[in-house]
Amino acid sequence: GLSACLFDLDGVIVDTAKYHFIAWRQIARELGFEFTEKDNERLKGVSRTRSLEILLEVGGLGLDTATKVALAEKKNAVYLSYVMKMTPAEILPGAERFLTECRSAGYKTALATASRNAAVIVELLKIASLFDVVVDGNRVTHTKPDPEVFLTCASELGIPPASCAVFEDAEAGIEAAHAGCMLAIGIGDPAVLKKADLVVPGLGELSLEELRAVWAE
Ligand code: B16
Numbered sequence: 001g002l003s004a005c006l007f008d009l010d011g012v013i014v015d016t017a018k019y020h021f022i023a024w025r026q027i028a029r030e031l032g033f034e035f036t037e038k039d040n041e042r043l044k045g046v047s048r049t050r051s052l053e054i055l056l057e058v059g060g061l062g063l064d065t066a067t068k069v070a071l072a073e074k075k076n077a078v079y080l081s082y083v084m085k086m087t088p089a090e091i092l093p094g095a096e097r098f099l100t101e102c103r104s105a106g107y108k109t110a111l112a113t114a115s116r117n118a119a120v121i122v123e124l125l126k127i128a129s130l131f132d133v134v135v136d137g138n139r140v141t142h143t144k145p146d147p148e149v150f151l152t153c154a155s156e157l158g159i160p161p162a163s164c165a166v167f168e169d170a171e172a173g174i175e176a177a178h179a180g181c182m183l184a185i186g187i188g189d190p191a192v193l194k195k196a197d198l199v200v201p202g203l204g205e206l207s208l209e210e211l212r213a214v215w216a217e
């Protein structure tokens, strides 16, 4: 049966995607091209390095490694300037309530994110106590759609992957969950998250009853 719930951070617990977008768009403009919100969809759930590769693909640019490292660092500095101002008020509606319900029901909870900035965000939002384990981008080598981040959570929780449900806003994350033999609940737009087992607009629109019903299918 269902024993653990694994939550993505950006797009599920908090909307940091808007800050990633602002920062990447600034980099694109400095390089002389436009980067749209639609382009930004492709960056969701993927690592910083991979995000830069996609950005440069959009701009049709090939750059040397040193320049790429510098651009990724610059993007992160811009991103962090927004992140540093975050408060618990930015926790997405219903996220805290849903996590608390999961824990009260006896499910283990984990934060599973590609971000290397997760620790500071968890600290600023004051959400550390909602998770039994936190696995972030500093601890995995293969990023989503590889299931490594989710499998690491399952192993640290001591729960078989097949007893885990994943909550994800990114296509790459849904694929990663399925690659790890986990149930995948999409958070966002059903047109984007076609492969998810269920899609809800946000955790605020999901009940444990609904989750258990999908699990039982
Ligand atoms: P950072 P998630 C991901 O977070 C974001 O969705 C993705 O857009 C970002 O590139 C990635 O974190 C890395 O973030 O630059 O902070 O290391 O959705 O996996 O929680």
Ligand code: MG
Residues within 6 Å of the ligand: 008, 009, 010, 011, 012, 044, 045, 168, 169, 170, 173
């Ligand atoms: Mg995400």
